[in-house]
Amino acid sequence: MAPRVLISDQLSDAAVQIFKDRGIEVDFQPDLGKDKDKLAEVIGQYDGLAIRSATKVTEKILENATNLKVIGRAGIGTDNIDKDAASKKGVIVMNTPFGNMITTAEHAIALMFAVARQIPEASASTHAGKWEKNAFMGVELTGKTLGVIGAGNIGGIVCNRALGLKMKVVAYDPFLGAEKAKQMGVEKVELEDLLKRADFITLHVPLTDTTKNILGRENLAKTKKGVRIINCARGGLVDEEALAELLKSGHVAGAAFDVFAVEPAKENPLFGLPNVVCTPHLGAATTEAQENVALQVAEQMSNYLLDGAVENALNMPSMTAEEAKVMGPWVALSGHLGSFIGQLTDEPITAINILYDGVVAEMNLPALNCSVVAGIMKKANPDVNLVSAPVVAKERGIKISTTNQAKSGTFDGYVKVTIKTPTRERSIAGTVFSDGKPRFIQIKGINIDAEVGPHMLYTTNIDTPGTIGTLGSVLGEKGQNIANFTLGRASANGQAIAVLYLDEKAKPEAVDALKATGLFEQVRPLEFTMA
Incomplete structure (x- = not known):
């Protein structure tokens, strides 16, 4: 389904045409921005909102913006946009600082x-x-x-x-x-x-x-x-x-x-x-400037809605269309790493450290940080995204730090996420293979090679004979098919983990049956949103 954009202020026909040429559905209502009640009534229908200075994007407007992903301001000033409310809502705010x-x-x-x-x-x-x-x-x-x-x-x-x-x-x-x-x-x-x-x-x-x-x-x-x-x-x-x-x-x-x-x-x-x-705020009031910023905002919004490129954003790290193509798999991996830890953690997180190694250390790290934090925050707030996640983390007093280093191991690059809670520290690392697919490569310091799928199951146990057989037989008895099975252990008779990729969501009765065996310290069903 094509994205929908509302233009509630006066933009040129050429700017409107840019949206149409890119396959975006456009609703051009240049006087709507002056009617805040009507705007609040209809804003929920749109993925994007293109404005100048007449439209006031208030917290009330944003409350109704259930599908809104991006606000584009044709011009540099964004005083007419409640940027804090937009960030909490997960809406990117862009301007066009160079057109005028x-x-x-x-x-x-x-x-x-x-x-x-x-x-x-x-x-x-x-x-x-x-x-x-x-x-x-x-x-x-x-x-x-x-x-x-x-x-x-x-x-x-x-x-x-x-x-x-x-x-x-x-x-x-x-x-x-x-x-x-x-x-x-x-x-x-x-x-x-x-x-x-x-x-x-x-x-x-x-x-x-x-x-x-x-x-x-x-x-x-x-x-x-x-x-x-x-x-x-x-x-x-x-x-x-x-x-x-x-x-x-x-x-x-x-x-x-x-x-x-x-x-x-x-x-x-x-x-x-x-x-x-x-003079009455005429700094940008020339025919050339007004046309330039209108065309620029149409291009920027189209690039984001269609390709994920973030340009001239005020509440999120920018990422060009070229970066988005290269970084896409790494952004997905970062989100999965955060989601894994977030789903396993039941107590307040006090700190997050993200380690970037090798090729990924040279990428747009702020964007990757946002993906990690969004993954972690989703358990507590399913509506959180790359824009709102840092805001939510800051409100909760979570300290976020990053480390980057040259290639240090087998992989050309990897990402490792470590979180701290009042009682423990937990970490997971992952990489992207040449096929573009993300892999988990280390959990709790134990090396593995686990393909990421939408439905997964994670177990921990003391390495003893028969545990793997019990795991397979119990899931088989409950009609739970295993697509992929990865094992790892710290040492013989030491800590062991299993990461299973299932064909369907883990059944509660299967999880309960595994726990009832007494062999497993943890049995955690995990869900991942795949691109």
Whole structure:
């Protein structure tokens, strides 16, 4: 059955066609996002939801999204999506951070020119029939120092454009390396230094706990007298009331804002000030950018729904279509290893360690981690998936760690999962053979070679003669056919295990009969979801 996608905001016909060309059923209702009650009523019918900024994906909407797997935001901002609720629901949230980079960077440069030359005020005066040539004395950009806070994708483009304007560029970005800064032609500085030196300051960082009010009252007071400040990133990065006071006092010569702490901004401390240029969040508002992000979100959602590729996700590790093809068997194996341990463990898990050896150690480990954790969590919460599992684990206080190492044994690569509980430690390892099929290769430190099937039975016992015969005869008496049978032991007369692949689900009466023999320490039926 083809996946179904609802488009509840305005997307281009070309974006709609991408879904159709990929064989996805599309319901294009560009005004539905404005009706939250109607959206909540119908959302359960869809596998994907494509939106812009008008649709608000609230916890209530997500409660009704029984089949939803992915939300795609055509644009970079996802403030209109409850990402915590989406993660708990197991819904991937994607955005398109690169489709509007140039447009937003160009808008920042445009606002810098506008505030430097007082273009809006001069235009309004001229339209009014005045000829106030001497009233609008501006400043040149050439030779001035531009302070860029955040030199990532958009900030990097702004740096490049500013260098073309013959400005000196200093950048504050904790993630900007010295070599990268040299390649960009900018000087990497600390924030304190930037504030003292910059003639213009432009912000290009997301709004986080760390960046909120990064230009608060204290930092604004440290700026160079006569500075001009541009914000095309996010409202809340600048203390607008403190900035308004400094604009009135003349310490700050001008400001240009495209974003505000409260949007839509009907009133704001900056409004009405003569040395402030304001635009209504137009950073991405060009024909080219709107088309680019629409096409990009359609491609990303299609790739996920059809091929399992995860691109530009905010609540799950990304995995390209190429990675998904190569890693598919390893993702399945990781889930089976987690599921095995999860089904055997009846007490709270306090820690999970995942060891990656050989070829698998070079793969996309965060995605594999999610698969392991999801497998473990499924016993307690059958609805958990790769998105919600890390959230559930974190809520339960489970510590997750990983180890990776070069090839250390017979296999080209393997995964080993170890969990800790208040009373014990349990481990299992597995690999993927050349046929793409997963195998369990070690349980409790005992080497085995067990094919993974949907219906399995796991037993432990002390290695004594006749145990295997009893196992086979009891299952035969109960009409339980064995497809595959794997044995392993630590030593003669020591700990022994058996892993059986059954043709059908283990019958309760067969399990009870095995337990009644008194030969087995554990008799555990196991179920695995096969791709």
